[in-house]
Amino acid sequence: MTYLLVLAALALLPALAIVLLRVNGAIAFMSLCVGSVLVTYTATDVTDLITSFSAKGTLNVGQWVRLVLLVAPFVLAVLFARGSVQGHKKLINILPALASGALCTLLAVPLLPAGVQRHIQHLTAWHQLNDLQTAVILGGAAFSLAFLLFTHRFRHDDVKHGKH
DSSP, rough: HHHHHHHHHHHHHHHHHHHHHTOOHHHHHHHHHHHHHHHHHHHHHHHHHHHHTTOOOOHHHHHHHHHHHHHHHHHHHHHHHHTTTTHHHHHHHHHHHHHHHHHHHHHHHGGHHHHHHHHHHHHHHHHHHHHHHHHHHHHHHHHHHHHHHHOOOOOHHHHHHTTO
């Protein structure tokens, strides 16, 4: 039951933060994608840099570095983009918010400590979410791009003066 709560928190906390703070869900989704790229391509170097200053166990450091690299762009996006969704867009923003929560869960669970990871991966809810991985990523990416493209409006004055 405790691990089901961890899984639910991983999915719901990002989605709730996006909706309640009126953050553009598309930006949040893309920031998780950036975090995933950072984990893939920089985690080893960042871990090496941090462990060069300390002789303590590097296994845990690497694990926490990967989690921080994943979540840091999301947290920054939430902080800097809060209040960016107004009016009728709040309702439409729920879809990228839910996709962001699902993506956060899919990306974070493999980075958790082995024991927690093992317990979560035995849950039926995890198997269902994992089976939807392709739909979450493709749907979230497509909807986020569409949301960004169709909700960004040029003001008439900006077009006249050459501003975009």
